[in-house]
Amino acid sequence: QVQLQESGPGLVKPSGTLSLTCIVSGGSISRTNWWSWVRQTPEKELEWIGEISHSGTTNYNPSLKSRVTISVDKSKNQFSLRLSSVTAADTALYYCARVIPSVAVGHIDLWGRGTLVTVSS
Amino acid sequence: QSVLTQPPSVSGAPGQRVTISCTGSSSNIGAGYDVHWYQHLPGTAPKLLIYGNTNRPSGVPDRFSGSKSGTSASLAITGLQVEDEADYFCQSYDSSLFVVLFGGGTKLTVL
Numbered sequence: 001q002v003q004l005q006e007s008g009p010g011l012v013k014p015s016g017t018l019s020l021t022c023i024v025s026g027g028s029i030s031r032t033n034w035w036s037w038v039r040q041t042p043e044k045e046l047e048w049i050g051e052i053s054h055s056g057t058t059n060y061n062p063s064l065k066s067r068v069t070i071s072v073d074k075s076k077n078q079f080s081l082r083l084s085s086v087t088a089a090d091t092a093l094y095y096c097a098r099v100i101p102s103v104a105v106g107h108i109d110l111w112g113r114g115t116l117v118t119v120s121s
Numbered sequence: 122q123s124v125l126t127q128p129p130s131v132s133g134a135p136g137q138r139v140t141i142s143c144t145g146s147s148s149n150i151g152a153g154y155d156v157h158w159y160q161h162l163p164g165t166a167p168k169l170l171i172y173g174n175t176n177r178p179s180g181v182p183d184r185f186s187g188s189k190s191g192t193s194a195s196l197a198i199t200g201l202q203v204e205d206e207a208d209y210f211c212q213s214y215d216s217s218l219f220v221v222l223f224g225g226g227t228k229l230t231v232l
Binding site for chain 2: 038044045046047048051061062063095100102105107108109110111112113114
């Protein structure tokens, strides 16, 4: 069965760039799904960061769009998140997820376990 | 402040029925966008409970059901069990904000 595993540094300095990778195992990233990043703040609010299709089409949260890049590497069966110019407000538990697309908003049928990223000097 | 409003907490005794509301507006739930529901136990991956307002993925007990009306949606849990104690989130899309939204989450306590 398909599993998702986030990886990346748990500590990032302010003004630096947060980089995370989601490894997709047990299935191909090239199927007709979208792949997403969601974060949970210390206040437990969930925030959608963005998503990417297997062909590389992206949608981003407008509030983060200027700082976010999501990419897919089909050869490695993984997708990645880069968030630049981070501040303490970007401290969160970051989840990667698989989205089943739909005309009227896709749903997430598979989540990773999440990885905590702290922004601090 | 979440655009999709959920009660911070609900509680019920084992065997009882509880509902969790998700209130939006005319630019999200009221515009016809689907609502999905997730169960989240801290330290674990969130789990899809309901998709497309009313549909249960295979493996989700029929004690869980979803509904939608106007600008709101609800998750109902019948025959409460201790293992249902978790956080529950709704999700939809907002056409004025151009963003996928999550509700603020509701903590369910089984007394």
